[in-house]
Amino acid sequence: MHQFSLLLVLSCLLCWADAHSIQKRSTVCYDHLGCFSNTGAFFSVQRPLTVTPAAPDSIRTLFRLYTREDRTSGPQLDARYLDNSHLINQWMFIKARPTKFIIHGFLDSPSIVTWLSDMKDELLKFGDFNVVIVDWSGGNLPPYTQATANTRVVGAQVALLVNLLMKNKGLAPSDFHLIGHSLGAHTAGYAGERVPGLGRISGLDPAGPYFEGTDKVVRLDPSDALLVDVIHSDAEPLIQLGFGLKQQVGHMDFYPNLGHDQPGCEPDPIRQLTEYGLIEGVSEVAACSHLRSYKFFTESINTPCSFQAFPCASEEDFKSNKCQSCQGSGCASMGMHADKSRPATNVKYFLSTADHAPFCQYHLEVTIKLGQGDTTSGERGNLALVVKGDKSISSKITLNSSPMMLSPGNVYRFSVGVTTDVGTVQAVDLSWHHVQSITDPLHWNILGTRHPKITVDEVDVFRIEDQADVHLCARSKQVETDHILQITNTC
Structure with missing residues (x-):
């Protein structure tokens, strides 16, 4: 991450060296694409150094076409x-x-x-599409400021191709869906503003540096397509090593795991290089959270799991468990199938994912009611649960990551995710592990001689996606540490 940030800083420094000559040349024009100025909205506090786009001969954009008839070596234009x-x-x-x-x-x-x-293959697996990969690798290298400017030319080229296809092949604007990652998201926006009525743009963690807080003509915005859905996965300021955009820029803005610091993205260079190889491993080390957005989208295309997200006003409300309902604006599916739930107004959505693929989770709210038992004092430990349904059985779910006091008569609530759809809940296996506290010697379990127990009255499991609630009664049964209590009776 630090290496990538350093690269951006150095890129900007390289631009400053030629800033004087750049400012003299404030407008460039290219045949069929129009003119591009680095003044007006493109010169601001967010963009202290403005440059004009390079010539098409320098960028050398290629369009690569794939269909179900030719999935691997399609023609290029x-x-x-x-x-x-x-x-x-x-x-x-x-x-x-x-x-x-x-x-x-x-x-x-x-x-x-x-x-x-990978995304192309998943799209062709899902539907009979034309899939065009836009290769602008001749214009996306450092300095970063030049790459940001070049997106305007690439966007114009995409729009020109879309308009030509509509004219020559009879396609309608609504037939087109542009999917862009990082700078590619804003590139899609530049294309969309030139194609009235463009069907859809999916912005995958739109780039933040040089775009956050700018005028809408500079960045992706809801006017660029009939539907603009956005996944924010690295929405931190660049100074905090974030490369994505935080502000709401679409009709539907999704913030998985609060939109930043994705789980499983803790720096681990050896694991990341081993798992992904040298080139992509370096990218994982540098920008793991930024890359998660396209992994989420790719997985969403064909998974039976819906990536259900909840409408929520803020990160703070979601963290406080105030947004676990589909009431109001309604829930939506993050990724490929976001278009199934178009809101009447622009909405922020939040959801949680797993820390590794498969990322999509089914969300459960678990409530555990402890009975009084034969003691008034509690035990300290960690709770775990296995949920058994008519479709599948979950893996063992750790309910609390750090030890907590489990006091008689208390009620404990947990929000958890599982990667399989268990269906209608039929039973649960509840277990717990006693953890000694150095400050509470009366509850030590030296050599396993004390046999600490907790008493369970009831376990409730609410499946959020289906809005289905099941209450299972244990009727004051006790479970010893590291043992399992199976509960099958409904209340």
């Missing part, structure tokens, strides 16, 4: 020659096919990273 109708006709577009564009961000290249191909 040079964006500099979109006026050549013969080249466009070679693409064999079918009028009825929805068309997806995938646009990468800073430093990525289809020849180096695998996520573009």
Whole structure:
């Protein structure tokens, strides 16, 4: 992460060296694409150094087409020659096919990273689409300021291709869905503003530096498509080593795990390099949370798990468990299927995920009611639960990560996620592990001679996705530390 931040800083310093000459040349014009100025909204406090986009001959954007008929070696089209109708006709577009564009961000290249191909494969598995990977790796290298400027040209090239396909192939604006990661999200926005009525843009952790807090003409915004859905996965300021945008910029803005510091992204260079290889491993070390957005989206395409997210006004409300209901604006699915729940107004959504793939979780609210038993003092320890349903059985769920006092007559509530849909809950296996406190010698369990127990009256499991509640009664049964109490009777 520190290496990536240093790279951005150095990139900006490289730009300052030529700042004087850059400011003299405030507008550039390119055939078929129009003119681009680095004044007005593109010069601001958020953008202290402005540059104009490089020429198309420098960026060398390529469009790579994939279909179910040709999933691996589809034809490519040079964006500099979109006026050549013969080249466009070679693409064999079918009028009825929805068309997806995938646009990468800073430093990525289809020849180096695998996520573009992975997403393409999942899309073709799901539907009979035209999938176009936009390769602008000739223009996304340092300095970062130049790469941000180049997105405007790439966006114009994408829009030109979309408009040509509508004119020559009979496709409608609503047939197009642009999916962009990081700088690619804003690239999609630049394309959308040139295509009235564009169907959808999915912004995957839109880049924050040089875009956070800027005018909407500079960044992705809801006016760029009929539906703009956004996944925020690294929404921290750059000074805190975050590369994503925090502000709400779409019709539907999703904040998995509060939108930053994704679980499982703690720095672990040896594991990350071993798991992902040298090139992608370095990216994981540098920007793990930033990359999670496209992993979430890719998984969402074909998983039966819905990535259900809850409408919520703020991060604080979600942390306080105030947003575990689908009432009001209604819940929505993060990722590919967000379009199934279009809100009447712009909405923020929050959800939790697992710390590794598969990331999608089914959410449970567990309530444990302890009985009085034969003691008035509590025990200290960790609770665990296995949930058994008519569809599957969950893995063992640790309910509290740090030891807590389990006092007679008290009620304890936990919000947890499981990666499998258990269906209708039929039984639970409750267990706990006694943890000694050095300050409470009366409750020590030296050599296992004391046999500490807790008394359980009831366990309730509420499945949030289905809004289904099951109450299981233990009727004051006791369970000893490191033993299992199976509860099958409903109350």
